[in-house]
Amino acid sequence: MADIVIKSVAKRFGSHTALHDIDLTIKDQEFMVLLGASGCGKTTLLRIIAGLETLSSGEVSIGGRRVDHLPPRERGIAMVFQNYAVFPHMTVFENIAFGLRMKKVSEADIKDKVTRAATLMHIDPYLERYSAQLSGGQRQRVAVARALAVEPSVLLMDEPLSNLDALLRLEMRAELKGILAESKTTTIYVTHDQVEAMSLADRISVMNGGRIVQAAPATTVYANPADRFVGGFIGNPPMNFLPAKRSGNEAEVAGYRLAAPAGGGSLELGIRPEDMDIAEDGLHGKVRVVEPLGPHKLVSVDVDGHLLRAVLPNEADVKSGAAVALAPRPGTVRWFEAESGKAVATSGVAA
Numbered sequence: 001m002a003d004i005v006i007k008s009v010a011k012r013f014g015s016h017t018a019l020h021d022i023d024l025t026i027k028d029q030e031f032m033v034l035l036g037a038s039g040c041g042k043t044t045l046l047r048i049i050a051g052l053e054t055l056s057s058g059e060v061s062i063g064g065r066r067v068d069h070l071p072p073r074e075r076g077i078a079m080v081f082q083n084y085a086v087f088p089h090m091t092v093f094e095n096i097a098f099g100l101r102m103k104k105v106s107e108a109d110i111k112d113k114v115t116r117a118a119t120l121m122h123i124d125p126y127l128e129r130y131s132a133q134l135s136g137g138q139r140q141r142v143a144v145a146r147a148l149a150v151e152p153s154v155l156l157m158d159e160p161l162s163n164l165d166a167l168l169r170l171e172m173r174a175e176l177k178g179i180l181a182e183s184k185t186t187t188i189y190v191t192h193d194q195v196e197a198m199s200l201a202d203r204i205s206v207m208n209g210g211r212i213v214q215a216a217p218a219t220t221v222y223a224n225p226a227d228r229f230v231g232g233f234i235g236n237p238p239m240n241f242l243p244a245k246r247s248g249n250e251a252e253v254a255g256y257r258l259a260a261p262a263g264g265g266s267l268e269l270g271i272r273p274e275d276m277d278i279a280e281d282g283l284h285g286k287v288r289v290v291e292p293l294g295p296h297k298l299v300s301v302d303v304d305g306h307l308l309r310a311v312l313p314n315e316a317d318v319k320s321g322a323a324v325a326l327a328p329r330p331g332t333v334r335w336f337e338a339e340s341g342k343a344v345a346t347s348g349v350a351a
């Protein structure tokens with residue numbers, strides 16, 4: 001069992017609090033992604049789990065054992081960090097073999113495991129080269145191969161694909177997902193790339209300002225964001241938000257009445273750009289810009305002075321300057337408290 005339990009972990013750098021009271025459990029063999037904007041505390045949390053950073057308060061346990069007082073090498077983890085330190089005086093083969101030699105694995109097994117990891121990361125042609133003779137992206141893949149070769153029970157990765165060009169990144173993402181799904185590794189993976197997060201994760205922990213605002217499977221985070229921040233961070237283009245006037249069990253948004261959760265306080269409607277169709281009645285507005293994107297078009301609409309983006313099929317009849325009504329599909333509307341930004345009702349309330 002290599003579950004990871006993070007209990008009330010806080011980190012302060014002088015007067016700056018980088019992490020506020022983080023509670024998170026990563027299950028044995030789970031692939032957890034820490035996702036958030038630059039500076040939200042992802043790397044700090046990962047470094048605390050790795051033992052590269054001390055915590056100000058709280059506890060970290062791996063496989064039921066408190067590790068927060070242990071040095072990194074005694075925590076039973078493999079890691080790949082942004083600076084992917086590979087040893088310059090060693091060949092690619094020796095770099096990948098490093099962890100295996102430390103574990104006193106036999107020469108025959110080392111050869112097998114190194115070749116396998118190198119092949120998976122597409123660096124097998126360079127096994128005899130020194131790292132100074134590699135590109136940044138190749139060195140990064142050596143670092144990932146070195147971590148995978150030891151078949152770790154816990155693997156921590158911080159933006160391990162950041163130096164690869166877009167196509168290779170896409171390919172490596174799929175390779176990593178395949179390898180780690182087969183292995184029995186518990187993985188924590190830091191990224192600010194929401195597509196990478198959605199593609200890889202069993203669960204995503206979305207971080208904002210040193211806090212975890214939602215920890216849930218990708219589909220849940222996408223369909224039912226816990227607050228406005230999550231809805232606005234995930235999705236490209238992000239979720240739309242429009243102010244609503246509430247009366248009883250209904251709310252009016254730009255002249256369109258929708259069923260809404262009853263209660264006090266102002267509401268905002270949240271709707272994903274791909275969840276609307278052109279209709280007779282709907283959210284009324286004026287088309288500002290139409291952008292053809294290949295498989296579909298992105299339409300920006302002015303709704304009572306607010307921007308509403310819709311992803312529509314290429315054949316949709318929309319022209320810049322024309323009036324349009326966009327009706328949310330049943331079950332896709334989400335409601336948020338205008339003041340706190342928190343989701344108030346996430347299902348069963350449709351137009």
Ligand SMILES: Nc1ncnc2c1ncn2[C@@H]1O[C@H](COP(=O)(O)OP(=O)(O)OP(=O)(O)O)[C@@H](O)[C@H]1O
Nearest residue numbers: 013016018036037038039040041042043044045192
């Ligand atoms: N050694 C340090 N001393 C002081 N402040 C630090 C230190 N390390 C990190 N911070 C601050 O803590 C906050 C969180 O940093 P962290 O590196 O964890 O963010 P991140 O989410 O990983 O960002 P990025 O995606 O840019 O790497 C930031 O405001 C950062 O400036």
